[in-house]
Amino acid sequence: AQTVTQSQPEMSVQEAETVTLSCTYDTSESDYYLFWYKQPPSRQMILVIRQEAYKQQNATENRFSVNFQKAAKSFSLKISDSQLGDAAMYFCACTNRDDKIIFGKGTRLHILP
Template identity: 90%
Template sequence: AQTVTQSQPEMSVQEAETVTLSCTYDTSESDYYLFWYKQPPSRQMILVIRQEAYKQQNATENRFSVNFQKAAKSFSLKISDSQLGDAAMYFCAYRPVTDKLIFGTGTRLQVFP
C-alpha cells in the first residue's frame, strides 16, 4: 500500500531561522508527484511546492525548497527565513499517475518572534 509518513507532529522555529520538515513515502511506482500543502488556521489548503519524481533537480519556490531523495523515498521541506505567517499545519502528499492524492498526518509548525 502507498503511504506517506510525517514523523514530526510538531516543530518550532524562531523568526528568520531555517526549519526542515520531514516526509517519507512508500511506493513501488517509478513515476509520481509529491506536494507540500500548507493549512493555516483558516483551514484553507494551499499548495506550497510540488516535485515531479522524474526530475532530479529539487524544486524551489522563493523561501521554500525541497530535498527530494528518490532512492530513499524522502521528500523534506525547508523553509528559510521563517516568518510568523508560516505558522500552520504542513501536509506532505503523494500522487501516483492514477491522480489520487495520499496525505500524511501533518506537522504543526510554530514560529516564535
C-alpha cells in the same frame, strides 16, 4: 498502496531562522508526484511546492525548497527566513498518474517571535 509518513507532529522555529520538515513515502509506482500543502488556521489547503519524481533537480519556490532523495524515498521541506505567516499545519503528499493524493498526518509548525 502508497503511504506517506511525517515523523514530526509539531515543530517550532524562531522567526527568521530556517526549519526543515521531514517526510518519507512509499510507492510502487515509477511515475509519481510529491507535494507539500500548507493549512493555516483559516483551514484553506494551499499548495506550497511540487516535485516530479522523474526530475532530479530539487524544486524551489521562493523561501521554500525541498530535498528530494528518490532512492531513500525522502522528501523534506526547508523553509528559510521563517515568517509569522508560515505558522500552519504542513502536509506531505504523494500521488501517481491516477491523481489519488495520499496525505501524511501533518506537522504543526509554530513560529516564535
